[in-house]
Amino acid sequence: MNATTQTPHKTSSLKKVMRFAKTYRSRFIWVIVFSIALSLFAAARPYLLKQTVDLYLIKKDHTGLLYYIGLMGGMLILEVAAQFYFVYWANWLGQDIVKDIRERLFAHISNFRMKFFDNEAVGRLVTRTVFDIESISKIFSQGLFMIISDMLKMLVILIVMFVMNWKLTLVVLLAMPLLVIATRIFQKKMKGAFEEVRTQVANLNTFVQERVTGMKIVQLFNRENIEYEKFKVINKKHNDAWQKNILYNSIFFPIADIISSLTLGFVIWYAGISILNLDPITEPGDMFAYLMFVPMLFNPLRQIADKFNEMQMGIVASDRVFELLDMQGNTQKNGATAAWHFKGELNFENVRFSYLENEEVIKGINLKIESGQTIAIVGSTGAGKSTIINLLNRFYEIDSGRITIDGTDIDHFTLDTLRRQIAIVLQDVFLFADTILNNITLNDPTITREKVVQASQAIGVHDFIMSLPGGYDYNVKERGVMLSSGQRQLIAFLRAYVSNPSILILDEATSSIDTYSEELIRNATDAITKDRTSIIIAHRLATIVNADTIIVMDKGKIVESGTHYELINRDAGYYKNLYYSQFAVETEE
Template sequence: MKKIKSTSLKKVLQFAKPYKTRYISVILFAIALSLFAALRPYLLKQTVDGYISTNDKEGLLNYILLMGLVLILEVSSQFYFVYWANWLGQDIVKDIREKLFRHITAFKMKFYDNEPVGKLVTRTVFDIESIAKIFSQGLFMIISDLLKMIVVLAFMFYMNWELTLIVLISMPILLYATRIFQIKMKGAFEEVRTQVSNLNTFVQERLTGMKIVQLFNREEIEYKKFQEINAKHNKAWLKNILYNSIFFPIADIISSLTLGFIIWYGGLDILSGSGTTTFGDLFAYTMLISMLFNPLRQIADKFNELQMGIIASDRVLGLLHTENQIQNTGTTVAGHFKGDIDFENVRFSYIEDEEVIKGINLNVKAGETIAIVGATGAGKSTIINLLNRFYEIDSGTISVDGTNINQFTLESLRRQIAIVLQDVFLFADSILNNITLNNPNITREQVIDAAKEIGVHDFIETLPGGYDYNVKERGVMLSSGQRQLIAFLRAYVSNPSILILDEATSSVDTYSEELMQNATEKITEGRTSIVIAHRLATIVNADKIIVMDKGLIVEQGSHYDLINQESGYYKNLYYSQFAVESTEEDI
């Protein structure tokens, strides 16, 4: 815990630097609040002893007005303190969230291969909201309460040191109970955060894969799993509630007993006629004990809010300090490529010592359309990932137009490469925005013209609202073929130097496939294109076909060159697939 306090909290406070004036103002309001709060009971004592006891009506009125003024100042200080503390917390959280989002969008794809999406959602949403509580309900509230307690004790000693000693005798008991409570709550809060993360991850995955859940009749099984996770989540929160239920009644009992001793001792002192206690003291101490014990009792709760925020900040800052980005050290801004691509002895492994690409050499000439074929796991899609620098190669070089791709800035490199994937992802937005991806440099007119050129304009116009049709989350309102057409158009309007089609026509209907074949011919015209396909009939007209097996290039050439190789890998693959397709057509 000490380590977290000295590192994570300190780093979170660094985000308050741009708001230094507001930060200092919150502290000043906290000081003013503590002074005005402690002044009211003192004025009450003066009113009782100096004006009520002496029947001084004019003096009584003046002190009542003074108490009213102090109350207004206290309320005003409290308003600005609470408002500015929350305002500061929300602005700091906004800055952290923006920095975190920018940070995680630069991570390598390998990071997302290993990290659950639900866990990342918890970090970027729920944990960051907990950080806001450091300022709104934790740190500043604790500072305010401590200041109030110090000022209250000072006033109490000034008014009656004997009664104050009685109060101090009971405070160690409350402090000890508070410490025990804080230790127990720390473990409870950590368990709560863990179970919240597990719950978010489980729900995220099941909702995303709901089609699989229902297709394989997994509803009851997944429900039972959810019950187990939810029960653990519930148990973690119940432990939290139990500790609160025990601590606060104990704190109330200690406070009430202390007040009882004060009234008893003070009353006897007054009745003896020789003591220093006054009726004003009893009135004032009734308020002062509440002002002293309530903050002390609430500090435990606020400390837990602070602790929960610190635990959350430790998680968020841990993610912020994760160095898993592609090294964007290139300084050359890629212009429009001619399209020459060279792989020289490239090796790559997703898992250390388990190579997926095993020293391949590949040359693609500008304007060529090449096809990459091979069995599943041969390394076809990996080549695309490496060209886009989604992953870093282990050794070798990849060059475009004679320049190592590491020398280009990531943004400019990827701007010149467009990919159409088999599994098209669409955002819950209009078709137009899914095509332009909100790029202000691409106009509606350009999109419409491009759609007409590749033959998908008529299809879009048949949808309600046309280009303004909202496809909903992941494009569920469109068929897989329609989503592919949108992806083709998205690639085309970006005007890339290099086009990649990754199994883009492998699972679509005949009508959509015909549209895509026409679109493919249009968008590959005049630019370097790489086509990955399981259906070999779709790539027979490629300038060159690269055949891969187990991370190696085993054959390359035109369709006619490869089909005529005796016992060739491609020949066997082609005829075995052709035979299967023929059988399916007969059926």
């Protein structure tokens, strides 16, 4: 059935991120407490400096001067401690929230239908799961809490400044609207720049991931220069996106510095004139205090723009992450019944399926497989052979009809228990960059090394594994590149065997392998198909002559069925023509 992707946007991404912070409420509160403490300490130091100048420095009171210097030193130590805990806890909180979101996203993606992965670039998913989620941590470590802390600091400083000298404070406030306007313009420009950067990062990751994975094809067909030129174009777009970011930063921060410096100079001039004119409101200590106050007021305002950028980058990244998390139409439907060991009776009842709407691949299949029976499915490329296997494992949802195992619709089973009872050996075996043992057990703690060794001896692959350096602890590297295709197939057979499935599927598992590996695989096939329902999808018809039933498919339909000898003796039969044409080709070779 064609699923419609649903991506609701009723709740902002920032609110969704904050929901993950509820788990860490106490830590969140402590970050706010330290933020308040920082604002109080920041405002206290200039005030203490004013008191030191007016009460003790001008009056040459050495005892009072030393006392206040010690007081300022103690205040500085407390501010440093508060700063440490504020930064540490804010980053700690951000990383824990990122961890939770990443786990939720990975679990969510793991439950997507295969149709989603057919249409989505792997590089983009990697960008969402790794880079975008890491950017979300900046909402807390570099964005939200820093902005809250700076705003509190500015508010407390303004209050203290008004209490100390309202005239000088008004002079300072005259310049602030210019900085606020510049900050606002900068923020809007940076939002668009960050969105473009994230888009180009995803495109770059996708391109590199695909070309590195398919490097053998690139080199075999002499595509190095062509792919290099493509990479240069994508890399240039990525560079251009960052250049906008750099340009806006290069314009804004000098302007902010000029405004701050001019304001500071004007304050010094105004305070100096007031002191010389013996203005009763302005004291010498005010000038020293405001030399500290103005940078403390303007720097946070200037940095807020930069921190808004960090938070904006996190929010843009969270938009992309939650776009995936909000996709409900792509998730697989789960049943409620646990699937225990099957007898293995399969029944396809008028099953229809299409990958694309109105383009049926399976056209009303009816097929019954008895418990313990071995059947083979043959046909030309695109006949729908592998699609039947995908439907049985519920990688895709059928358009109509139903598939049952032991009389129960497979939709009623939970996905994990259903797939635990079905083992598949594919033609293109995927191995992880890990040991042979871990590739066989897939880190299932219930499958011990002893069980693996016994299973490998039972199907005749133990000697092959022990011939490798390190035996079962041999690392096959990424995608199993250290092994031949036949050796990878043997590992896949053993992986299927140790899982003790009720139903076994061999999908083109004996094609494109050497003679030695073929003999081992034939023996392994006999061992693992014994006494269990087995489906063999075969390209080489000589490998399935002993199947209980052979199903012949063409263009999504079953056109023939029977034993090898029944089909080979059928006049003008599809299987007969297919068999003899393949036999003739193999004879010529």
